[in-house]
Amino acid sequence: MIEITLDHRKPRDENRQIAYISVSGVNDNALRFQVGDIPASLTTDQEVQDHLDGREDELHLFCLKKTWIGADPWDFQDPEKSELQNFLDWIDAGHKNKIIVGYEEPKGDEETGEPIYDYEVIENHFYAGTHPLRYPPSDEALSEALGYLDVVDKMNYDELEDYIMNQITTLAKAREYLITLSKAFLAAVKLIDSK
């Protein structure tokens, strides 16, 4: 079982959106990568999260392919099993690829002899993913944070400090607020410079 967490999402084209996700349960690392074909018709984070949960096997297989680079589990593929299950079976069997290392002497009128097989052990690779842990805030979170601008804009420093300390409940939330405040700060500097 793996756990999929939606970190962020943004539009891709008229039919698709991109989900930035974290996946745990594959190995010791949390894998962070994109899913590039989320239907654009899913409009809330919860809808996207449900959609991703429904694709658990597919995303689990993707993670395995990224961490077992060079794997060739199709050698003993059982058509009655899913591709994911075949991959997991391959790992359980020692994650070995069947390779040809030579050929026997041709017999009779054979052009080539029977192949001689051996096995090559494939090692697990570190794969962190494609986006950093400090992912940008989601559109919804950013919109929420921007709503605070109207409030904080009217506060003095002490009021602002109190307000922030009262509002911060998680580190993730703090990061988003800090980004928002940084933007506000930069906007203020620009405004001052322009005058």
Added chain:
Amino acid sequence: MALSDGDLFVSGSILSYQQANRIYQNFRAATVPTALQAGGLWSDSDDDRLWHQGASELLEVFTEKTTLTWENLLSNSGFGVWSQSDAAKGLCTIAYDAGAKGAGSAPSVGDVCAGANGATGKVISYTTASGTWAGGDAAGVLTLGACTGGWTDNEVLTFAGVETAAVNGESIGIINDPCNNDGTGDWTDADAILSFDTDHYEIASDAVNEKAYITSLTFTEGKIYKVEAQLKDGTAAPTDIQLVSLDGAVVEYSSKPINTTAAFVTYSCTFEATSGTDGVGIITPTSLAGNNIEMKYFICYEITPCSTGSTANPDGWGLQTETTDIYRQHNDGGTLTKDGSFYSLKIVLGGVYFPSGYLASEEWTQQFAGRTVTFGCWLKTSKATNAQLGIYDDGFNYSSYHTGGGDWEWIEVTHTFAASQAQVNFYIFNAGTAVDGSTIVYVSQPMLVFGSHIGEGNYQPKPHDFVYGEVPILSNKYDELASQSDVAYTDVNLEADSDARLPKGAKAMLIHTGIKDSGSGAAVDAGIFLRKNSTFATMSYANNVAGKTNDIEQHVIGIQTLDTNGDFDIKLEATGANTLDLDMFEYHGVLVN
């Protein structure tokens, strides 16, 4: 037989080369003439060597035809590349009855045959085994090309909008299930559940990789077949249904994933039959969780590239008239194809000429000014005064006709051009229109050389012949293939993936791709990677978008060598799950020799 003595004989000082040619033409024997003296000449009985009797009874070859080293000026002389082939390429044989002349007389070769259910084809030939068209009871067997689909029993056929007939039984060589009656008994559905409902089939599955298929079919190894099906969402709306070919219950080839929609849409896949191929069907790579999709029409038929309109084909060649109908003939071991070449050209109507597009350009015509050329090829037809060659330079210079004896005959024509001419072309004609197929002309191994003679058996293709397609050929499986994840190296059959527009056995290909990845800005490999095969794993072509701005398409044009079958391997790498889009995957040409 001694004609002259002295060392000057062979230099031409005493006897001209033309006179030597006359000796060659007229003094022939199966063995060395008994009275031959030193300095004498004789020609052997198969006309390929002129011998000279040297001193001390030493025989030596004076001249020999087999030393021909002229280069073939014709590109695509194996007739393998057809980038502008008709989209409809089906071949079909139908038994018919109730043939009636309507407002006409009888169908003609090249007539469009339209079925009442919408499929069309063009008449190649037909028999009238009984009855007459005038009497409304003609019956026989009809051979069609350039077909768009299949026909069902008793379906009404209309020829050029005039004559009519009815299909009598199943189309021969075609699997055709219109799904509007319960024919599910012909299917194997041990996994997926196939059922009939009112006017369509429903395919349900409750596990991965379940399939429904028709088996125990006969295919010809190496030939190209197309499967078509009309599909739509049922209680399920899958995104990865695939049409497949099978060997028993084992899938051999699968189409690109099909994302069914709320309306019926025709989907297709093209595959090359192996020695084991005996079935076609549909697979559900992802479980439909007990739900279903709907199917309305399922068909499989052989295809071959063709040109039945005004579009020039094969690449480099042009059509003599707008009513020319030509097809690529698949190798049959020496009957309709000539030994020494895999394909032949089948001219049902009209003719072809070389080159297409350069007709009157001086860069083309000037290279022939004042020069002698010979144009030859193997022809096969069953009607006299029907098939011949022609060299055009402001007027036709014709070869002799094929005798019409039904066998392969080497025909050639030699012509010396004037100092200038407005146009230079090399034609292959079929003057016949017989409906029984006797006037069909098969063409093989055409050759054009500077010189006055080619001779049968001396064909050689143009060296290093890279045939550039007149138009891009889209990959069946990879063009516009969106939302891809990692895919390990997979073999691609170039002929099938090009919808038979490209030949077997090509040596290299020119390819153009345009791809993007929504996470390409990350430091992770992303792209498509091609190789010849797993043994010779040299990768010539790659389109790697790693480090590029996210989702910005990158185009790469390049060459990839091909394996001994003319195929290649492809690997996909995506930065994330379903992040890679292959927006464009085009073949632009192949090295055929």
